[in-house]
Every structure is written in C-alpha cells, then in structure tokens.
Amino acid sequence: MSILIDERTRVVVQGIGAQGTFHAKRNQAYGTNVVAGVHPKKGGTTWAELDVPVFASVAEAVEATDANASMVMVPAPFTKDAILEAYEAGVDVIVTITEGVPAHDMAVVYNTLYPRDADGVHQRAGRPALIGPNCPGVISPGKSNVGIIPAEITMPGKVGLVSRSGTLTYQIMHELNLAGIGVSTCVGIGGDPIIGSSFLDVIERFAADPDTEAIVFVGEIGGTEEQVVGRWIAEHLPDTPVVAYIAGFSAPAGKQMGHAGAIVKEGGEGGETAADKKAALEELGIAVGVNPTDTAEKMIAALGR
Numbered sequence: 067m068s069i070l071i072d073e074r075t076r077v078v079v080q081g082i083g084a085q086g087t088f089h090a091k092r093n094q095a096y097g098t099n100v101v102a103g104v105h106p107k108k109g110g111t112t113w114a115e116l117d118v119p120v121f122a123s124v125a126e127a128v129e130a131t132d133a134n135a136s137m138v139m140v141p142a143p144f145t146k147d148a149i150l151e152a153y154e155a156g157v158d159v160i161v162t163i164t165e166g167v168p169a170h171d172m173a174v175v176y177n178t179l180y181p182r183d184a185d186g187v188h189q190r191a192g193r194p195a196l197i198g199p200n201c202p203g204v205i206s207p208g209k210s211n212v213g214i215i216p217a218e219i220t221m222p223g224k225v226g227l228v229s230r231s232g233t234l235t236y237q238i239m240h241e242l243n244l245a246g247i248g249v250s251t252c253v254g255i256g257g258d259p260i261i262g263s264s265f266l267d268v269i270e271r272f273a274a275d276p277d278t279e280a281i282v283f284v285g286e287i288g289g290t291e292e293q294v295v296g297r298w299i300a301e302h303l304p305d306t307p308v309v310a311y312i313a314g315f316s317a318p319a320g321k322q323m324g325h326a327g328a329i330v331k332e333g334g335e336g337g338e339t340a341a342d343k344k345a346a347l348e349e350l351g352i353a354v355g356v357n358p359t360d361t362a363e364k365m366i367a368a369l370g371r
Contacts (some may be wrong), residue, residue: 223248
C-alpha cells in the first residue's frame with residue numbers, strides 16, 4: 067500500500083505554464099494518471115503536451131474526470147485562490163508546489179480547510195489533505211508521482227519518508243535505493259511557517275499503513291515540531307524502526323536558513339536548534355543522523371541490510 071496517492075489517483079493540474087507542463091509530463095510519463103489541466107481562459111481546449119482536456123475551473127474538471135488530487139503550480143499571488151478552488155471542488159489531496167506564498171494567505175487557507183471546533187482544535191478528520199506549499203510533492207514509487215520529486219532515484223518498498231526539505235530527501239532516498247531499500251511513500255511537507263500537513267499528520271498515516279514498516283523523517287531548525295512527533299512515535303510506535311535527520315547544525319540564531327520556517331528565534335525558550343532537537347529525539351530512543359548519508363546508513367542498519 068501507500069499513503070495519500072496511488073495508482074487510483076486522478077490528478078488535475080492547476081498551473082499549466084512552462085513549469086507545470088514540464089513536471090506534469092514527467093509525472094505522466096512515470097505512470098501518474100494526469101486527467102486534466104485548469105486554466106480560466108483556456109477551458110474547452112486540449113493540453114497538447116499531455117493530450118488531456120483543459121477546463122476553466124477545478125469544479126468542471128472534477129465533474130468531467132473524477133479527479134481526486136490536484137497539483138498546484140500557479141504563481142504565489144494566486145495560490146490561495148487555487149487551493150481554495152480545489153477544496154471547494156471536493157479534491158481529496160491538494161499538493162502545492164509553489165514557493166513564496168504569503169503567510170497571511172496560508173493562514174486563511176489553513177483555517178478554511180481545517181476550522182476549529184468548540185474547543186479551539188483544528189479539525190482534520192474527513193477534511194482534504196493539503197501538502198505544502200513550498201514543497202517537492204508526494205511520490206508513491208511504482209504507483210504515482212505528484213510534484214517534482216525525481217522518480218528515478220527511488221523504488222517501491224517499505225520505508226515511509228517525510229521531510230521539510232526536498233533536496234536532502236532526494237539524497238536519502240537515493241542512498242536507500244543504492245542499498246536496495248525502497249519507499250512506500252515520500253512526502254515533502256514544505257518548509258514554510260504555515261503548511262497544510264505536519265510531520266505528525268503524515269506519520270499517523272504511515273502508522274496506519276500496513277505496508278510501511280519503517281520511517282525516516284527529515285526536520286530542520288525552527289519550532290519544536292520534531293520533538294512533538296518524537297514523543298508520539300515513542301508512545302505509539304515503540305517497535306518501528308525510525309531514523310531522523312535535523313538540518314542546520316551550524317545555523318546562527320536569528321538568521322533564516324533556506325526555508326522561511328528555518329530560523330531559531332533569538333531569546334527563545336530553547337529547543338529550536340538542531341542540537342536541541344537531536345538530543346531530545348535521542349532521549350526518546352530515536353536515532354538521529356548527523357548528515358543525510360549517516361541518516362540513510364542508520365536506516366539501512368536498522369533494517370539489517
């Protein structure tokens with residue numbers, strides 16, 4: 067099995083310009099069922115490069131093709147509206163690749179997709195899965211690829227991989243692949259301050275997937291989400307091989323490094339540095355690599371390969 071996407075996933079692409087076309091063609095060539103494109107001024111035409119219809123709205127595309135996933139590659143100023151359009155059309159999985167989306171826009175999106183209940187808790191049950199923004203997407207090797215992850219560096223397997231960083235994930239996937247270890251699903255959740263899905267959202271899905279037998283998660287400086295998910299893993303998955311990597315050991319406090327969310331607040335309460343996170347996870351019994359290669363090697367060893 068896999069999570070979020072598989073061979074039954076039917077993808078509509080929002081953003082059919084040069085980048086959207088390039089990556090949609092690669093996804094289609096991999097075997098992903100790309101069923102439509104969306105462009106408000108090109109409805110009723112054919113997306114020649116992929117030989118699929120173009121609709122003026124996501125709602126029209128869903129009605130005509132039964133699309134259940136969307137890949138959003140529109141420019142940042144239009145991303146909020148694109149995500150909300152996919153949500154209103156009933157799309158189950160919305161993968162948002164676009165970077166530079168304003169935090170205020172994402173706050174509106176998050177609170178619309180996941181409204182609070184009477185106790186102030188964001189509701190996710192029965193709601194669509196939003197991945198990203200500013201992420202590489204999702205791949206279930208051998209089944210479907212929605213985003214920009216290079217499919218040639220991985221293969222089907224039993225390791226679930228979730229990451230805030232794209233390129234670091236590619237290296238870990240590649241090194242696992244060289245060792246003959248495949249991936250059930252890889253999810254790039256994105257590195258912005260406000261994203262649709264957290265580590266815990268994804269890892270809970272891995273825990274429920276009978277074919278995911280081990281987990282790698284790749285975090286980075288900023289916030290304390292890695293500690294939260296570490297405690298959940300220690301409580302709920304004590305017998306599952308889990309390896310983590312935290313990027314940013316040399317990052318100075320107060321300086322943004324790479325992703326918009328990768329920043330250690332000056333004068334904060336602690337826990338946001340790579341060293342803090344590594345120590346906290348190791349106390350919980352989770353192995354932490356010091357670089358991507360070491361992370362892959364620790365998972366290879368955990369699986370007895």
